[in-house]
Amino acid sequence: MTDSTRQRILDTAERLFADQGFHATTLRQITSEAGVNLAAVNYHHGSKDALVLAVFQRRLDALNSERLARLDQALAVGDPPGLEQVLEAFIYPALLLSSSSSGDGGRFMRLLMRAWSENATQLHGKIARQYSHVMRAFADAVCRALDARPARLRQQLDFLIGALTYTMAETRADQVEQTADALIRFACAGLRESAAGAPELVLPEEKIA
Structure with missing residues (x-):
């Protein structure tokens, strides 16, 4: 082919x-x-299932490669890294994808919504496993930035992914920088507050986006 x-x-x-x-x-x-x-x-x-996964992989491979490249840059600046720089590496590429003027972003967002609305449990699991190394890398970087144990931030990181997914659906191309800055400030405030005394929780399964 x-x-x-x-x-x-x-x-x-x-x-x-x-x-x-x-x-x-x-x-x-x-x-x-x-x-x-x-x-x-x-x-x-x-198979059809393999084709569905390949459709997601095409977008998520590029998204997560860009995220990891930006994370490497943030880590190269200093150790521990700056929390704002770590979150920018995670958030900004996702908003760029979802707001793409080519139409790819809109289709990808509809695809994400389909995955959740149809409760595609097996698909969620496959994607979570395939990109678990990305989520671990960012969770580790956030914990290093805050000098906090992962268990103290697990629920808050899950909240961040949910907020990002919603924001991806609502952000236009001309709003990316402003929206990313606002979400980063919001997430930083919550994570810093939680790192100081949030209860330790069991990590839920990673989300797609």
Whole structure:
């Protein structure tokens, strides 16, 4: 399969999954609209579930690579790192993706909403496991910045992910910097307050975004 064919399949699948949902979209519909045969999808992905995961991976791989690169820059400045710089590395790339003027961001947000509204538990688990190293890297950096044990910040980090997901859905391209700054200030205040005396909690499963 050529790369252009693979991209066409992923583009079509992403659009249909976002618009119709995972259950309502069939492989036959995807292949028909992408102008490829079913064998092409089976050759590269093997199943509909694998194709769904590949659609998410295409966006999340790029997002999390950018996050980790920015985190490395923040860590290179000093140890412990600055909390604002760590959170900027996590938040800013996500807002850039969701507000993309190319239309990719809007489709990705609809895709995320589909994943939650359809309660795609297996998909959540696969994505959480695949990108758990990213979440661990940021959780560790936040704890180093605050000189706090991870157990004291687990619920607050989960709240941050929820707030970021909501913010991604509401932010336009011309609002990214202003919105990122506001969310970073909000998160820093909550994390610093919680680090001082929040109870230790069990870490919930990582969220997709």
